[in-house]
Amino acid sequence: MERAVARIDFDAIRANCARLKAELGKDSELCAVVKADGYGHGADACAGAALAGGASWLAVATAVEAEAVGRRYRHVPLLTLGALTQEEVDIVLAASSELSVWHEGFREMLSARASAQGSSARVHVKYDSGMGRLGNPDPEHLLALARACDADPNLELAGVWTHFATADEPESAFFDEQLERFERVAAAVKQEFPSVLVHAANSAAVFRERRSHFDLARCGVAIYGLDPFQGDPRERGLAPALSLRSYVADVKRFAAGASAGYGQRWSAPQDTWVGVIPLGYGDGVRRALSNNGEVLVRGHRRPLVGTVSMDNITVDLGPETDVESGDEAVLIGSQGEDEIRAEEVARRLETINYEVTCAISARVPRRALAG
Numbered sequence: 001m002e003r004a005v006a007r008i009d010f011d012a013i014r015a016n017c018a019r020l021k022a023e024l025g026k027d028s029e030l031c032a033v034v035k036a037d038g039y040g041h042g043a044d045a046c047a048g049a050a051l052a053g054g055a056s057w058l059a060v061a062t063a064v065e066a067e068a069v070g071r072r073y074r075h076v077p078l079l080t081l082g083a084l085t086q087e088e089v090d091i092v093l094a095a096s097s098e099l100s101v102w103h104e105g106f107r108e109m110l111s112a113r114a115s116a117q118g119s120s121a122r123v124h125v126k127y128d129s130g131m132g133r134l135g136n137p138d139p140e141h142l143l144a145l146a147r148a149c150d151a152d153p154n155l156e157l158a159g160v161w162t163h164f165a166t167a168d169e170p171e172s173a174f175f176d177e178q179l180e181r182f183e184r185v186a187a188a189v190k191q192e193f194p195s196v197l198v199h200a201a202n203s204a205a206v207f208r209e210r211r212s213h214f215d216l217a218r219c220g221v222a223i224y225g226l227d228p229f230q231g232d233p234r235e236r237g238l239a240p241a242l243s244l245r246s247y248v249a250d251v252k253r254f255a256a257g258a259s260a261g262y263g264q265r266w267s268a269p270q271d272t273w274v275g276v277i278p279l280g281y282g283d284g285v286r287r288a289l290s291n292n293g294e295v296l297v298r299g300h301r302r303p304l305v306g307t308v309s310m311d312n313i314t315v316d317l318g319p320e321t322d323v324e325s326g327d328e329a330v331l332i333g334s335q336g337e338d339e340i341r342a343e344e345v346a347r348r349l350e351t352i353n354y355e356v357t358c359a360i361s362a363r364v365p366r367r368a369l370a371g
């Protein structure tokens with residue numbers, strides 16, 4: 001028994017990638033996005049499982065992530081998605097990662113840094129088709145930038161790409177609008193530079209629209225078996241890879257009216273048993289789950305009662321209980337016949353599954369599911 005542990009099912013990650021690969025068809029490659037420590041699952045081992053499942057590219061957001069992943073998977077094409085300072089550019093180039101470019105000024109700086117390192121940088125020009133975040137929103141500028149990259153001896157034009165704002169909203173017409181804008185820009189770039197990789201799709205887009213697949217799909221959330229639409233991942237053939245487990249450290253009798261936790265936010269409505277589980281918001285169990293969560297113990301849902309502390313939570317076990325100190329407690333994942341999915345926790349917190357798994361802190365060891 002461990003105080004708190006995230007069990008990662010790498011076979012599930014492998015199978016999820018095979019599932020995505022099948023959805024993509026033979027002409028599109030799968031890029032596994034392992035930013036933010038693999039959405040909290042552990043980037044290093046998840047990247048390995050994703051590659052075993054058919055991914056042929058990796059992507060990260062930051063320079064530090066590129067350094068770690070690039071060192072470990074030296075021969076796998078790696079794309080750093082995010083904005084980078086000059087210092088970060090040096091790190092990313094040393095990691096042999098490909099980079100994103102959307103301004104002429106950044107292209108010049110990048111060219112100079114690549115030249116200084118004696119390397120050439122592979123770049124993906126980014127079009128802002130409507131996300132309104134990173135990327136160049138002007139098709140003419142983007143084409144000019146692609147030409148400048150191609151003409152630069154320190155750079156190699158490798159791709160043209162964009163990112164969707166509403167792929168996970170099935171009713172959104174804006175998705176189609178972005179896709180149409182991007183199709184025009186990508187076609188213009190591809191006509192002049194036929195070898196560029198065209199990419200746009202995230203996980204939701206892969207399931208939503210075949211036309212968005214292009215040469216490469218950048219999938220994050222789905223490779224971890226989290227549903228991009230916040231529904232049931234199994235309905236899309238995805239298997240959740242992460243469970244968050246702890247144990248019951250103490251079981252104590254509460255007389256009616258006795259309170260649990262900071263601020264006395266819960267008192268026993270009747271004589272009852274309360275289980276104390278030694279993890280809390282210091283582990284990423286969000287405080288907003290106070291009096292608003294459930295934990296599986298002995299295969300049954302137990303309401304989380306009182307305030308989530310940094311290191312402890314309490315659950316109501318009821319007036320009669322067979323729960324004992326040392327019993328396993330599951331905050332995310334299955335036990336017996338029941339399962340608490342990250343999507344359910346996200347709904348309680350009015351957020352998305354991405355944030356739930358990313359929030360699991362570094363204090364929680366990530367371990368491979370045994371067997």
Ligand SMILES: *Cc1c(COP(=O)(O)O)cnc(C)c1O
Nearest residue numbers: 033081163202203218219220221
């Ligand atoms: C995070 C990210 C992705 C992956 O998105 P998912 O919804 O997790 O599949 C793809 N592209 C970009 C630019 C991203 O930042």
